[in-house]
Amino acid sequence: MTQPEPLPSAAATPAPAEPPSRPSLPSLPGLPDLPDSHVDAVELSGPRFQTEPAQVYRELRQRHGPVAPVLLHGGVPAWLVLGYREVLQVTQDAALFSRDSSLWRLWSAIPEDWPLRPLIGEKQESILFTVGEVHRKRADAVNEALFGIDPFALRDRSERIADTLIDGFCERGSSDLIAEYARLLPALVLAYFFGFSDSEADEVTHSINDMMDGAETAVESQAAFYTACRELVAAKREHPGADATSRLISRSPTGSEEEIVQDLMVMFAAAHQPTAEWIGNTLRLMLTDERFALSLSGGRRSVGWAMNEVLWEDTPSQNVAGRWPTRDTVLGGQRLHAGDLLVLGFAAANTDPQVRPDPAVSTQGNSAFLSFGHGEHGCPMTGRESAETIARAGIEALLDRLPDVDLAVPAQDLLWRPSPWMRGLSALPVRFTPGPRTLG
Ligand code: HEM
Structure with missing residues (x-):
């Protein structure tokens, strides 16, 4: 499988002006054309999520703000919520941002063997999607x-x-x-x-x-x-x-x-x-x-300090799918349609400069991370x-x-x-x- 193009490195520089990275995996055949909002979306996969996820989230935030268009496996469009405030907004408003996966408007284009199906949760009877x-x-x-x-x-x-x-x-x-x-x-x-x-x-x-x-x-x-x-x-x-x-x-x-x-x-x-x-x-x-x-x-x-620091800097729960808007709305400056898929970027939210302007300041004693969701x-x-x-x-x-x-x-x-x-x-x-x- 070809690896996706890495995002251009943007350490300590403004948002890059060069063309954005394009998806490298073939799109699922039944998918409708990508919406305009997603033409410069990056794939939520690839080696950089392994080696330097914090840098990837920083770059996405620089380029798109607190809510970034991303592509899941097979070029499936979704939104990654990167902002701390925006993650709180989504998780606190269960009426507008529902956990009911049947609301996803792309189900008809998703094949049975799409590898993320279990994660997104179609036809699951578990508590997660009620x-x-x-x-x-x-x-x-x-x-x-x-x-x-x-x-x-x-x-x-x-x-x-x-x-x-x-x-x-x-x-x-x-x-x-x-x-x-x-x-x-x-x-x-x-x-x-x-x-x-x-x-x-x-x-x-x-x-x-x-x-x-x-x-x-x-x-x-x-x-x-x-x-x-x-x-x-x-x-x-x-x-x-x-x-x-x-x-x-x-x-x-x-x-x-x-x-x-x-x-x-x-x-x-x-x-x-x-x-x-x-x-x-x-x-x-x-x-x-x-x-x-x-x-x-x-x-x-x-030990307690190290455990706490991990939940800020290297949380096991990096990104969790999903939430689905029950009507068209605006979040973090992006226009979302009813039934769009949102991925909650807990790891990105934990390092949002809005809440942690100086990452060097110790997190000891501070447990306001979003690693357990909200x-x-x-x-x-x-x-x-x-x-x-x-x-x-x-x-x-x-x-x-x-x-x-x-x-x-x-x-x-x-x-x-x-x-x-x-x-x-x-x-x-x-x-x-x-x-x-x-x-x-
Ligand atoms: C004994 C250990 C744990 C148990 C029994 C447990 C149980 C659960 C359950 C039942 C839910 C679903 C809640 C619902 O949908 O109503 C959940 C959600 C969640 N758990 Fe845990 N969990 C455990 C440990 C952890 C740990 C260690 C982390 C991360 C560091 C974590 C992160 C999360 C997150 C982020 C969600 C929310 C997902 C969302 O918002 O969709 N959990 N957990």
Whole structure:
């Protein structure tokens, strides 16, 4: 596949005057002609979203302002909302900017095998794409299910699973902390609290990571994940327990099996991937930035600071699709039509110069980032708190067990995953003094 033209570099210069980059991927055959607003749109893909997303967002902002025309896979037009104020405006006004994906006016031109279909959400019955009263009731059920997780038990279980995972590589003196740690911990912890058995937890964790990777077996893994959730819901209907799935079933506003399974899958997937990337991105920051070097030798002092900084500078949730205007409107100076697709640029909004005129000013103690979204479809507080407990427990356990952990490759050789949607590392190779297992 040809890579798209890079945007011209605009570091510290005014908006470039040369011709804009044009799409390099062939357009989907059924698409109508690009609207005038999108003739100089850039593709929301390509290596620069991997290597220097912040610079790309800066350039887009310089050229288009807080709302930029972009092209998704196959030349599909969309709007990327880059401004902090504009993201708040969209997420706070669910009547004008709906989460109902059926409003998208391009569905008829989108083929069945378009790879972004699952992300945009056609025909999904999950909570993500419901609106109004139906959404409120489903969100209450999800919240109740998560609220019942005892934070002390969550911390305890996270530490225990962290220790088990570290036992798997501590005697070796080296590890890839993404594959062997960050991408296992949240799913294994959550599987326990959702009521999966230990062996089911291993299988579900494998399936969900396979799906996230878009591996060759991703479709099979998605089916396996669906089946596992469906079987769990059936089992918990028969024999309810003190787990999140049983609470989700008992609070379900309709009792529909399919809805409950979909919401369980959303809770699991929406929780695991960003939390895994949050752990990985924080460990990378602590291992590469000298401000945090002390905490590696001295313990936990700045873990919270590093976790917070990641949510400002390298948030896992870079861009989230989507919202659809319910009528023609103007946003950030751009004319939007009813049914246009909006992508929420949380990462770009976090570095909007309107709210952070001096990026060098420390973000310590400031948690006004938009990384958890905002408004009625934002990440529920119970989700944020659970994510923080799991991530912090995992990072602290690792630093306690491997106090001299260090990168095994030069920092500039670390690779980010090629995705404009989620920011996370492909691998985090480290070395450390081999130590004994603790759990036997
Ligand atoms: C235990 C961990 C987590 C759980 C259980 C969880 C759960 C959820 C759920 C159920 C939603 C859908 C809300 C709705 O549509 O009503 C959601 C949305 C969201 N979550 Fe989380 N989440 C977790 C961790 C995270 C983390 C670590 C991040 C990012 C750093 C994150 C970012 C988001 C964002 C940006 C949205 C909003 C998407 C939008 O506006 O369309 N979540 N989360």
